[in-house]
Amino acid sequence: MEPSTSDEPSTPMNRIIQHIGFLTLLVVTVVFAGCQGTISEKTPIHINPNMDQQERFEAQEANPFFADGRAMRRPVNGTVARGFLKDDVALWTGKTESGAWSSIPVPVTLDLLERGRDRYKIYCSVCHGLAGDGKGIIMTGGYGFVPAPTYHSDMLRSQPDGYLYDALTNGVRTMYGYGSQVPVHDRWAIVAYVRALQRSQFADVNDVPENER
Numbered sequence: 001m002e003p004s005t006s007d008e009p010s011t012p013m014n015r016i017i018q019h020i021g022f023l024t025l026l027v028v029t030v031v032f033a034g035c036q037g038t039i040s041e042k043t044p045i046h047i048n049p050n051m052d053q054q055e056r057f058e059a060q061e062a063n064p065f066f067a068d069g070r071a072m073r074r075p076v077n078g079t080v081a082r083g084f085l086k087d088d089v090a091l092w093t094g095k096t097e098s099g100a101w102s103s104i105p106v107p108v109t110l111d112l113l114e115r116g117r118d119r120y121k122i123y124c125s126v127c128h129g130l131a132g133d134g135k136g137i138i139m140t141g142g143y144g145f146v147p148a149p150t151y152h153s154d155m156l157r158s159q160p161d162g163y164l165y166d167a168l169t170n171g172v173r174t175m176y177g178y179g180s181q182v183p184v185h186d187r188w189a190i191v192a193y194v195r196a197l198q199r200s201q202f203a204d205v206n207d208v209p210e211n212e213r
Helices: 013-033 089-094 110-123 163-168 184-201
Strands: none
Touching: 089 163, 089 184, 110 184, 163 184
16 A cells, blocks of 8 residues: 555644644734834833943932032042052153153163154154154145254253153143153153164264174
């Protein structure tokens, strides 16, 4: 006898599975259809709230908890943010306790000079040039800017390190300060690199190692 090609007879379990599948499809269809253009006054169901709905105050927002009504609080008197304790006057200001210009207050190492060269190329070379001669792209592109000075003049070679640091931090004449953009140690690294540039342009034969002359 040849095997029957007709479908297997339906059993109660098969019918239950078919009904469950049909109901599931129907519910999914209704749910997705009901989300299109429907406006509801009910609070939406938030499946995974996390901290989205936490009670908090945004910046500049009023807060009735405090007497002054402000959510933003002033730091406690006498507290200093980590890393901003300005106990080293020369490091932060470029001046000594007496107010005189200081020398570079950190060890001048090869790593410091490399860091200074990297930061100099970013912030200084566009005006002062890669060689420090005042011929950066901004100065030579015909943009009408006040010419940047060369670091190789007698005047700037004779200026103390602290003066260069202060000019970099606070600006001088038409140059804006970079105190808000360049961290303190990077500013000193730039000063050290500027000194290296100045030395490179006014070196003599005795500054070159004997095996490289």
